Amino acid sequence: MYGLLLMGHSIWRWIVLLLIVITVVKALIGWLSKQKWSNLDARLLVFSRIAVYIQVVLGVILYTVSPMYGNVQFTGGHVIVALLSVGGLEFGAARAKKVADGVNKFKFALIGFAIALVLVLLAIGEATWWKLA
Numbered sequence: 001m002y003g004l005l006l007m008g009h010s011i012w013r014w015i016v017l018l019l020i021v022i023t024v025v026k027a028l029i030g031w032l033s034k035q036k037w038s039n040l041d042a043r044l045l046v047f048s049r050i051a052v053y054i055q056v057v058l059g060v061i062l063y064t065v066s067p068m069y070g071n072v073q074f075t076g077g078h079v080i081v082a083l084l085s086v087g088g089l090e091f092g093a094a095r096a097k098k099v100a101d102g103v104n105k106f107k108f109a110l111i112g113f114a115i116a117l118v119l120v121l122l123a124i125g126e127a128t129w130w131k132l133a
Contacts, residue, residue, distance in 0.1 A: 005062045012054060013124055016051045030102065031107050041105070095108035
């Protein structure tokens with residue numbers, strides 16, 4: 001079970017990364033060109049958030065069934081960075097939802113999702129480092 005969860009978590013990270021990159025690029029283009037907020041933009045935010053939540057659930061399950069469960073040195077940094085990326089994602093999505101004009105929606109989505117992107121890349125790097133060590 002552990003191996004299957006690990007493989008699912010490892011594969012799903014690329015889907016998460018792809019969706020976040022697409023969302024960041026779309027938000028940047030929308031913000032710089034002062035586009036109107038569309039259904040596609042709202043869907044990108046929702047699908048990215050769902051993908052990240054699935055990744056977090058897989059990670060939590062994986063952590064609890066891990067043979068090294070409770071070893072903070074094993075996954076502590078990875079877990080903290082991953083949860084902070086969820087915070088950045090939620091900040092961007094919540095602020096984008098609250099503002100009325102499209103330019104500010106794109107701006108807040110860009111800020112939150114760019115923070116999440118950097119943190120997801122750090123979390124992937126941290127997880128990869130453990131495989132190499």
